[in-house]
Amino acid sequence: MMKDFKQLYNKLVVFNVVLLLAVIALFVLVFTKNSGKKSDKEEVATENTASSDTVTTIVSERIAVVKLEKLLLEYKLANDLNEDLLEKQKNAEAKFQAKMTKFEKDYTQFQEKVRLGSFLSQSSMEAQQKDLMAQQAKLQELQESLTIQLAQDQELMNQRLYDSVVNNIELINHNRFDLIMGDAVGTNVLYSNRMMDITDEVLEFLNSRYVSPNAEE
Numbered sequence: 001m002m003k004d005f006k007q008l009y010n011k012l013v014v015f016n017v018v019l020l021l022a023v024i025a026l027f028v029l030v031f032t033k034n035s036g037k038k039s040d041k042e043e044v045a046t047e048n049t050a051s052s053d054t055v056t057t058i059v060s061e062r063i064a065v066v067k068l069e070k071l072l073l074e075y076k077l078a079n080d081l082n083e084d085l086l087e088k089q090k091n092a093e094a095k096f097q098a099k100m101t102k103f104e105k106d107y108t109q110f111q112e113k114v115r116l117g118s119f120l121s122q123s124s125m126e127a128q129q130k131d132l133m134a135q136q137a138k139l140q141e142l143q144e145s146l147t148i149q150l151a152q153d154q155e156l157m158n159q160r161l162y163d164s165v166v167n168n169i170e171l172i173n174h175n176r177f178d179l180i181m182g183d184a185v186g187t188n189v190l191y192s193n194r195m196m197d198i199t200d201e202v203l204e205f206l207n208s209r210y211v212s213p214n215a216e217e
Contacts, residue, residue, distance in 0.1 A: 024079055026141070032127035057150040062176070062177050062179070063177060063179045063180075063181070063196060064173075064177045064179070064180045064196050064197075065181050065182075065183045065189060065192040065196045065197045065199075066180060066182055066197075066198060066199050066202050067183050067184070068182045068183060069184055070199050070203075071165070071199060071202065071203060075203060075206055075210075076206075076207050076210045076212055077160075077164055077206070077210050078161055081157045081160065082157075085150075085154060088149075088150065092146040092150060095142070096143060096146060097140060099135075099138070100139065102135075103132070103135045103136070106131075106132060106135065110164075113125075115164055165202075165206070168205065168206060168209070169202070172198075172201065172202055180198070181202060181216075
């Protein structure tokens with residue numbers, strides 16, 4: 001029984017670590033979720049390319065690239081949201097740990113009473129064992145609930161970041177580019193010229209407009 005609960009606790013800790021590592025990956029996924037949709041011009045280009053025996057490379061000076069990893073690391077909103085998520089993870093772990101500590105104490109006392117044969121009756125021992133099993137079930141439910149809640153919190157964070165960037169990108173663009181791509185692991189950008197990189201410009205614009213709630217404290 002104790003081994004089962006150690007595994008539950010370890011699963012929550014591992015989940016927290018994986019959650020942190022997945023922030024960038026999931027944001028990239030949200031950011032590029034509509035990238036598969038093609039415009040009418042792109043559809044025509046695809047058809048023309050498919051019907052040709054040669055590969056045609058179209059070069060445009062009206063394409064820009066944003067480095068998503070750098071955006072997430074240096075965008076103040078991303079930093080604040082990440083701190084909030086870390087705090088929620090910390091609170092979730094503390095809540096689970098408190099329940100786990102109580103169970104460990106009760107279970108240790110139960111084992112000691114069994115070893116010493118200090119239960120007044122068989123029914124008394126079975127009653128306490130039943131109580132421990134109930135604690136076990138509640139811990140399992142808590143672990144699953146915390147896992148789901150943290151995943152939902154992260155999804156909301158990613159969506160808020162995505163909306164923030166997309167809602168401002170047209171103002172940043174100001175009709176200069178026909179296409180602005182997000183560059184990160186998992187996207188379709190294999191190479192981009194440094195002259196196409198407007199990440200610093202995007203960061204400067206976003207950070208200049210963002211007011212951290214912590215700044216008012």
